Amino acid sequence: MKIPSVEKFSRDLATETVESVRSASVAKVDARSNALKIAFDDLEGARTQAAQIKDYVLDNLPNLLPQLELKCRLNGIEVHWAKNASSARKTILEICKAAAPEGGSIVKAKSMATEEIHLNKHLIKNGYEVVETDLGEYVVQIDDDTPSHIVTPIIHKNRKQVAKSFEREGLGPYTEVPSELAMQARHHLREKFREAKIGISGVNFAVAESGRIVLVENEGNNRLSTTAPDVHIAVMGLEKVLPSETDLPLFLRLLAGSATGQQMTTYIHMISGPRRKDEMDGPKEVHLVILDNGRSKVLNGPYKEILRCIRCGACLNVCPVYRQASGHAYNNVYSGPLGAVLGPALEGVEKLPDLAKASTLCGSCEEVCPVKIPIPRMLLQLREEANRKGLVKEMIPWSMFSVGSTSGFRWRLGLKMLPLAPIAKHPAKSGWEEFKDLPTKEGRDFRKWWNGRS
Amino acid sequence: MRIRTYARYDAEVSRSASNISQTEPMTTGAPKPKVRLMLTCLCDAFFGEVGIATVRVLEHAGCTVVFDKDQTCCGQPPFNSGDWTAARLAAGHLMRTTLIHKDTVVTPSASCAAMVREGYPMLYTDMAHPEIFELGEYLVQHLKIETWPITAKKMPAKTKVAFHSSCHGRGIGLKGEQRQLLASLPWVELVPFDQGEQCCGFGGAFSANHPSISAGIGMEKLKNILESGADEIVGGDMGCLMQLNGLIKRNKLKIKTRHFSQLLAEGIGE
Amino acid sequence: MGDREAILTNLGKAGKKSRLPLPPAPMPALTYDALWEIFATKLEALGGRIGNLQDLEVILSRPHVLDVESATRLGRKSGGADVWAAEVGVTTVDLAIAETATLMLSTGPGRPRLASLTPTLHVALVPKERIVATMSEAFTQLTDRTTVLITGPSRTADIEGILVRGVHGPGDVLVIPV
Ligand code: SF4
Numbered sequence A: 001m002k003i004p005s006v007e008k009f010s011r012d013l014a015t016e017t018v019e020s021v022r023s024a025s026v027a028k029v030d031a032r033s034n035a036l037k038i039a040f041d042d043l044e045g046a047r048t049q050a051a052q053i054k055d056y057v058l059d060n061l062p063n064l065l066p067q068l069e070l071k072c073r074l075n076g077i078e079v080h081w082a083k084n085a086s087s088a089r090k091t092i093l094e095i096c097k098a099a100a101p102e103g104g105s106i107v108k109a110k111s112m113a114t115e116e117i118h119l120n121k122h123l124i125k126n127g128y129e130v131v132e133t134d135l136g137e138y139v140v141q142i143d144d145d146t147p148s149h150i151v152t153p154i155i156h157k158n159r160k161q162v163a164k165s166f167e168r169e170g171l172g173p174y175t176e177v178p179s180e181l182a183m184q185a186r187h188h189l190r191e192k193f194r195e196a197k198i199g200i201s202g203v204n205f206a207v208a209e210s211g212r213i214v215l216v217e218n219e220g221n222n223r224l225s226t227t228a229p230d231v232h233i234a235v236m237g238l239e240k241v242l243p244s245e246t247d248l249p250l251f252l253r254l255l256a257g258s259a260t261g262q263q264m265t266t267y268i269h270m271i272s273g274p275r276r277k278d279e280m281d282g283p284k285e286v287h288l289v290i291l292d293n294g295r296s297k298v299l300n301g302p303y304k305e306i307l308r309c310i311r312c313g314a315c316l317n318v319c320p321v322y323r324q325a326s327g328h329a330y331n332n333v334y335s336g337p338l339g340a341v342l343g344p345a346l347e348g349v350e351k352l353p354d355l356a357k358a359s360t361l362c363g364s365c366e367e368v369c370p371v372k373i374p375i376p377r378m379l380l381q382l383r384e385e386a387n388r389k390g391l392v393k394e395m396i397p398w399s400m401f402s403v404g405s406t407s408g409f410r411w412r413l414g415l416k417m418l419p420l421a422p423i424a425k426h427p428a429k430s431g432w433e434e435f436k437d438l439p440t441k442e443g444r445d446f447r448k449w450w451n452g453r454s
Numbered sequence B: 001m002r003i004r005t006y007a008r009y010d011a012e013v014s015r016s017a018s019n020i021s022q023t024e025p026m027t028t029g030a031p032k033p034k035v036r037l038m039l040t041c042l043c044d045a046f047f048g049e050v051g052i053a054t055v056r057v058l059e060h061a062g063c064t065v066v067f068d069k070d071q072t073c074c075g076q077p078p079f080n081s082g083d084w085t086a087a088r089l090a091a092g093h094l095m096r097t098t099l100i101h102k103d104t105v106v107t108p109s110a111s112c113a114a115m116v117r118e119g120y121p122m123l124y125t126d127m128a129h130p131e132i133f134e135l136g137e138y139l140v141q142h143l144k145i146e147t148w149p150i151t152a153k154k155m156p157a158k159t160k161v162a163f164h165s166s167c168h169g170r171g172i173g174l175k176g177e178q179r180q181l182l183a184s185l186p187w188v189e190l191v192p193f194d195q196g197e198q199c200c201g202f203g204g205a206f207s208a209n210h211p212s213i214s215a216g217i218g219m220e221k222l223k224n225i226l227e228s229g230a231d232e233i234v235g236g237d238m239g240c241l242m243q244l245n246g247l248i249k250r251n252k253l254k255i256k257t258r259h260f261s262q263l264l265a266e267g268i269g270e
Numbered sequence C: 001m002g003d004r005e006a007i008l009t010n011l012g013k014a015g016k017k018s019r020l021p022l023p024p025a026p027m028p029a030l031t032y033d034a035l036w037e038i039f040a041t042k043l044e045a046l047g048g049r050i051g052n053l054q055d056l057e058v059i060l061s062r063p064h065v066l067d068v069e070s071a072t073r074l075g076r077k078s079g080g081a082d083v084w085a086a087e088v089g090v091t092t093v094d095l096a097i098a099e100t101a102t103l104m105l106s107t108g109p110g111r112p113r114l115a116s117l118t119p120t121l122h123v124a125l126v127p128k129e130r131i132v133a134t135m136s137e138a139f140t141q142l143t144d145r146t147t148v149l150i151t152g153p154s155r156t157a158d159i160e161g162i163l164v165r166g167v168h169g170p171g172d173v174l175v176i177p178v
Helices: A005-011 A015-039 A043-074 A085-099 A112-116 A119-125 A135-142 A159-168 A178-195 A221-227 A245-260 A295-299 A304-308 A314-318 A320-325 A336-347 A364-368 A375-388 A398-405 A408-423 A427-435 A446-452 B007-018 B041-045 B048-060 B076-081 B084-097 B110-123 B135-142 B167-171 B177-183 B211-227 B238-250 B260-266 C003-011 C032-045 C053-060 C135-139
Strands: A077-082 A104-108 A128-132 A198-201 A205-207 A212-217 A231-237 A267-271 A285-291 B034-037 B064-068 B104-107 B159-164 B188-190 B232-235 B256-259 C065-067 C088-092 C095-097 C102-106 C121-126 C147-151 C172-177
Touching: A005 A320, A005 B211, A015 A043, A015 A245, A015 A314, A015 A320, A043 A077, A043 A205, A043 A245, A043 A285, A043 A304, A043 C003, A077 A085, A077 C003, A085 A119, A085 A198, A085 A231, A085 A285, A104 A178, A104 A221, A112 A119, A112 A231, A119 A128, A128 A135, A135 A159, A135 A178, A159 A178, A178 A221, A198 A221, A205 A245, A212 A221, A212 A231, A212 A245, A221 A231, A221 A267, A245 C135, A295 A304, A295 A336, A295 C003, A304 A336, A304 A375, A314 A336, A314 A364, A320 B211, A336 A364, A336 A375, A364 A375, A375 B076, A375 B084, A375 B110, A398 A408, A398 B076, A398 B084, A408 B041, A427 B211, A427 B238, A446 B041, A446 B048, B034 B048, B041 B048, B041 B238, B048 B064, B048 B135, B048 B260, B076 B084, B076 B110, B084 B110, B104 B110, B104 B135, B110 B167, B135 B177, B135 B260, B159 B177, B159 B211, B159 B238, B177 B188, B177 B260, B211 B238, B232 B238, B232 B260, B238 B256, B256 B260, C032 C095, C032 C172, C053 C065, C053 C088, C053 C121, C053 C172, C095 C135, C102 C121, C102 C135
Parallel strands: A077 A285, A104 A128, A104 A198, A198 A231, A231 A285, B034 B064, B034 B104, B159 B188, B159 B232, B232 B256, C065 C088, C088 C121, C121 C172
Antiparallel strands: A205 A212, A212 A267, A267 C147, C095 C102, C102 C147
C-alpha cells in the first residue's frame, strides 16, 4: 500500500516544527474570529455578498478582463497575457532584459502567482539577482526553502532557526529577539531597494472599472518594491479582477480579518500607473501580466468555485490536518485545504491524485472561508474523480462492501463474522492499529435486543 | 425522487428491497409520532448499547420506533473514499428499506444524517435534500423537548462531562441541541475545554490511510480534554468516540467515552 | 494565436449573472469630533499616535526631515532631506477614515510616494474636517492618482507570530489634525 504523500511527509516532521505550526495556527484562528466579530455586524451576509461578487466575476471574465486591459492602458500600465507558466516567464524575462540588459538585482514582494510559475529560478538562471523582501520570504530564500503557508511563509520555523540563518548570512550579531532580527533585515534589504532597477509583485485585486492594481501588505516591502525601482512588474492570476472600486472595502475588510486578524491591513497600495510628469518618484514603467496557467480550464469544470479564493490562508490555519502536516506536505505551492483543491484543479488530478484524501472533511475550512468556497464538497469530487480514473488504489475494496451493504441478509451475515476481524490481515486494519486499539463490541447487541422485545 | 439504477447489483438490490421486513411495536392510546430508526453501521457492529439507548430515549419522548431489519449502512465510507458507485448502491439500499416510507427518520449520528442530507443529493443530482434528523436535533427542534424529563427513581452518580460536538453536527446546522439536553441532567456537569470545536481526527478511511496525522489530531483533542479534568467524553457520533477511544486505550488514558443518548437513557425509570 | 486570444477563447462567453447590489452607504451620523475620537482610539490601539502642532514644531527642527509640501503649506520652510536618508517624513493626506484609523494619501506634485514609507517616523497632517466614518465613504472620494491607504505603523508577525513594528516602513506614525 502506497502511503499518501501528506501522511508520508508528516511522519518525518520534527516535533518542533509541528509545535510551531500548531501554536501559530491556533493564535491566528482566535485573532481572526475576534477581528471579524468587530468588523461585521452580519458576517454571514458579508461572506455571502463576497462569494456572490466573486461568482459574478468568474462568470464575466470575458468582459471584465478586456475592460481591465483597456483601463490599465489608459493609465499607462502595459498589459501582457500569459496562457501558461513558461509564457509568463518568457514575457517577464523580456521586460527585465529591456529594463536591465546587463542583469542586476530585482526586488520581489511576496506573490503566490510568481511561486506558481517558478519565476525566481528562471530569472536567476538568466543572470539576475532576485531578492525576496518580505521578511518571511527572505528567510525562505536564504535557507533555500519553500514557503509553508500562503500568508506566513515561515510558520514552520522558530526564532532560533531564523537567528542562525541571519548570522550565517552576516546580517548582524546573533540575536533571537524578533524585533532585532526584523531590523537586521530592514537594514540589509534597504540597500537592495535602492539598487534594484526592477520590482516584481503579485496582485491582490485589480479593478476593471478604473484600471487600478491593488496590493495589500503589512511590512512596507511591497510598496518599496513597487515604488523605488524604475520598472514594476505585477503578476496576476486572471481571477483576481473586481468589477468596481466600490467592491473593495468589503474584500479588504474580509481579507484583513481572515488573514491576520486585523481590522485593516497596514498598507493598501492602489496603483494607477507609472510616475506622472508632475511626480517626483514612482516607477517609470508598470507592467501587468495576466496569468491563465490552467485557470480558464478550472473555470469550466466542477472546481470553479475555488477561483473565488482571495488567498487569506484562514482555511490553512483552521485545518487540523495542516496543523499536523505543515504546508510542505502538500507538495505544491498552495497548501492546506485550498491547496488540496487548487493544486489538482490547476495541475490535474493525475499529478496530485491523493491530495484530496488528506482531509477529515471536518468542514472548518468552509466555515471560515470569507468567500464561502465549498472546499469539502470539492475534496469529495476530487476523490471521486481520482477513483473513477483509477489513479489511487483503495485500501478497502468497496465493491465487496457493496455486496454486503445491498442486502440485509448478507449484511447480518457479515456482522456475525465480525468477531473474526482481529485475526484478519488488512491494510486498513493495520493502518488503524498503528496508533489506536481496534474497537471491540461493547455491551448488548442491538438486533438481539430488538428481536427479544415484545 | 428519482432513483437511478446501477449495472451489476440491480437485480440484487431490487430483490432485497422487495423483502423489506419490519417489526413494529404495538401502539396503544393516542397517536404517537412514528419514527424510523436509522441505526448506523457502527452501532450495528460495535455499539449496540447506543442503538438501545436511542430507542429508549425516543420512546420515552413519546415516539413509536420502527426499525427496518434489512437496513445496512448509509454509504458514507465508500462515498468519502471516492467510490460513488459503491456509495450509490448502499444509498439505494437505505432508500429502499428506510427512506422510502416517508416517515420521520432519526439517527444517533450527525455524520450519517449529513451523509443522507448533503451527500445523497451529490450522488443523485436531481434529488432534494432528504428529511432525516439527528437524535438531539429531533428531540429539541421537532418534539420541542428543552429539558430532559427524568423519571428514574435513583439519580445516577455525578459526572464531569467534556462534550465533543462533532464537525458533521455543525455541518448539518446543529446548534448545541445535544449539549442542551445534557445540560438539563442534574447529575451532569459540563466542563469546557480548549479548542472545543476542533475535529477528533477520525474522518472515516482517513484514520486508516493517514494514521499518524489522524492520531496527532486526536491526541491534541484528548490533551485539551484531559486538562479540563473531565471524567468522560460525551458526544453524538460514534465515529468520533471510536477514534478517541482507540487512542485512549492504546495510551492507557484515564477517561471514558459515551454517546449522549446513553446519559439521557439513564434518566428513564423502568 | 497569441496568448490573449487563446485565453479569451478558453474563457468562452460571459454569463449573464446579475449581482447583489452593495448595501447603501450609511448616512453621516457623527460629528467630526466624534469621528476623531474613534480614529484616535483605533490608531493608538495599533501603536500610532495623535499629536498637535507643537509636536510638529519639535519634529521640524530635527535633522533629516523630508517635508516637501506640507510645511510650506503651513508657512514654514520646507525640509528637503533625501528620501533614503530621511528619518522623518511629513505628508498631508486626503482623508482620514475613522472606523479603521486609516489614512488615505494620493500621490501628486510635491507628494513623493516614498515620503510616507522610507523614514522611521511618518507625520501625517490631516485637515480636521477631512475625516469620514467608513472606508466605503472614503472610496467615493478616490482620485485617479495612485493612492495608498495606511493603517498604523509598518508591522510583521512572521517570526513566531510576534508583532514587530517598523520592519520596512515607519514604525512610528504620528497623525496631526490641523
Ligand atoms: S480558500 Fe477561502 S479560506 Fe482558504 S485561502 Fe482561499 S479565501 Fe481564504
